[in-house]
Amino acid sequence: MKEKLHNLFNHAVEQLKNVSTVDEFEELRIKYLGKKSELSQVLKDLKNFSQEERASIGKFVNEIKGKMENIFSETIENIKNVEMEKKLKEEVLDITLPGKKIRLGHKNPIQIVLDEIQDIFLNMGFSIEEGPDIDTEYYNFEALNIYKDHPARSEQDTFYIDDTHVLRTHTSTVQIRTMENKKPPIKIISPGRVYRSDALDATHSPVFYQMEGLVVDKDINMAHLKGTLEKFIKTMFGDNIKTKFRAHYFPFTEPSAEMDVSCFVCKGKGCSICKGSGYIEILGCGMVHPDVLERCEINSEEYRGFAFGFGIDRMVMLKYGIEDIRLLYESDLRFLSQF
Ligand code: PHE
Numbered sequence: 001m002k003e004k005l006h007n008l009f010n011h012a013v014e015q016l017k018n019v020s021t022v023d024e025f026e027e028l029r030i031k032y033l034g035k036k037s038e039l040s041q042v043l044k045d046l047k048n049f050s051q052e053e054r055a056s057i058g059k060f061v062n063e064i065k066g067k068m069e070n071i072f073s074e075t076i077e078n079i080k081n082v083e084m085e086k087k088l089k090e091e092v093l094d095i096t097l098p099g100k101k102i103r104l105g106h107k108n109p110i111q112i113v114l115d116e117i118q119d120i121f122l123n124m125g126f127s128i129e130e131g132p133d134i135d136t137e138y139y140n141f142e143a144l145n146i147y148k149d150h151p152a153r154s155e156q157d158t159f160y161i162d163d164t165h166v167l168r169t170h171t172s173t174v175q176i177r178t179m180e181n182k183k184p185p186i187k188i189i190s191p192g193r194v195y196r197s198d199a200l201d202a203t204h205s206p207v208f209y210q211m212e213g214l215v216v217d218k219d220i221n222m223a224h225l226k227g228t229l230e231k232f233i234k235t236m237f238g239d240n241i242k243t244k245f246r247a248h249y250f251p252f253t254e255p256s257a258e259m260d261v262s263c264f265v266c267k268g269k270g271c272s273i274c275k276g277s278g279y280i281e282i283l284g285c286g287m288v289h290p291d292v293l294e295r296c297e298i299n300s301e302e303y304r305g306f307a308f309g310f311g312i313d314r315m316v317m318l319k320y321g322i323e324d325i326r327l328l329y330e331s332d333l334r335f336l337s338q339f
Pocket of ligand 1: 170171212250253284285286307308309
């Protein structure tokens with residue numbers, strides 16, 4: 001019996017010499033020290049011996065077991081050390097190599113200008129309102145005095161979702177929704193995406209961004225409108241910019257106007273950008289039509305309002321001297337990374 005256990009131990013020592021990986025080691029450990037190993041079997045069989053024999057054999061078996069455990073734990077230490085050294089050698093970190101640059105994304109120019117415009121109006125006490133891109137004909141047209149067959153409808157021809165729902169052609173829809181839900185004083189801007197079934201060319205896109213504004217309160221007049229818009233334009237483009245209001249027509253404002261700004265390129269002398277006029281048309285505006293107020297249950301005898309609207313894309317193009325609107329939507333990094 002003793003000899004058998006000695007041989008077992010010697011065998012284990014011999015075999016452990018050839019082990020170089022953790023997996024191989026594990027296999028041997030189970031074979032020699034596992035539950036089904038010969039050593040465990042001998043320990044189980046001890047009960048068949050007499051009391052005295054049991055004591056002396058047991059002591060011997062435990063000695064062998066202890067030696068066996070020692071040699072196994074020495075071996076695994078060695079294997080791990082060797083593996084670690086190998087790994088360290090293979091994975092040399094060359095700190096002199098240049099690092100990999102993580103390129104940060106940044107805002108699209110439309111977003112840059114939109115943020116800037118919002119800041120200007122927020123500083124003047126406006127708050128931001130948003131509404132759905134798909135809206136009913138009522139909010140997009142009728143509530144704004146644009147009835148069926150009104151010529152202004154074909155000017156803003158749009159995409160119909162079904163018989164009564166459209167992709168909004170302007171964010172005036174948000175003004176109506178706000179007047180229905182809030183009582184004056186109202187002082188909001190409504191930025192957002194709008195849609196018109198225009199063919200795509202250098203100055204038109206079927207999808208573009210717009211910002212409209214609305215102020216409703218007692219004693220609001222045209223001077224407030226002019227003052228607010230002039231302040232906005234000068235903050236945005238600089239104090240040297242001149243503004244000019246021209247009478248115009250919108251079904252939902254009365255009186256209505258368009259605002260022009262002196263040309264950024266020729267400073268008012270006349271060039272190809274302003275088509276020789278020295279001025280560039282920049283936004284539409286006017287005093288909210290009393291019928292529009294009444295439809296939202298705002299007493300037009302007591303309250304007045306002014307409204308304005310402009311294309312954000314156009315502001316971007318003017319600010320950066322971009323001549324083709326398509327560049328803003330093509331996701332061409334050669335263009336976008338310039339901002
Ligand atoms: N809703 C108009 C448009 O999209 C712009 C506008 C808004 C004009 C408010 C006057 C007053 O063309």
